[in-house]
Amino acid sequence: MRQQQGLINILEIYHARQLRDDLLANVRRLRADNPMDPFQNPERRRETRSYYEATLLTIVELLHALGDESPLN
Numbered sequence: 001m002r003q004q005q006g007l008i009n010i011l012e013i014y015h016a017r018q019l020r021d022d023l024l025a026n027v028r029r030l031r032a033d034n035p036m037d038p039f040q041n042p043e044r045r046r047e048t049r050s051y052y053e054a055t056l057l058t059i060v061e062l063l064h065a066l067g068d069e070s071p072l073n
Helices: 002-031 042-065
Strands: none
């Protein structure tokens, strides 16, 4: 049972890291000025970036609770 919980934690950490990396990429993309980006509306960009940043904080807290101390990329 303990080994199974360890494997579950590893999978949770893996998926949380993937989500964290995706969110970081999206936040960076929203910071860049790109006329082809559908988020050119400043209000929409700000709202979306705020959502991504809040989700990113939640993921970092989850990783910390799971014992993962890997640095942000």
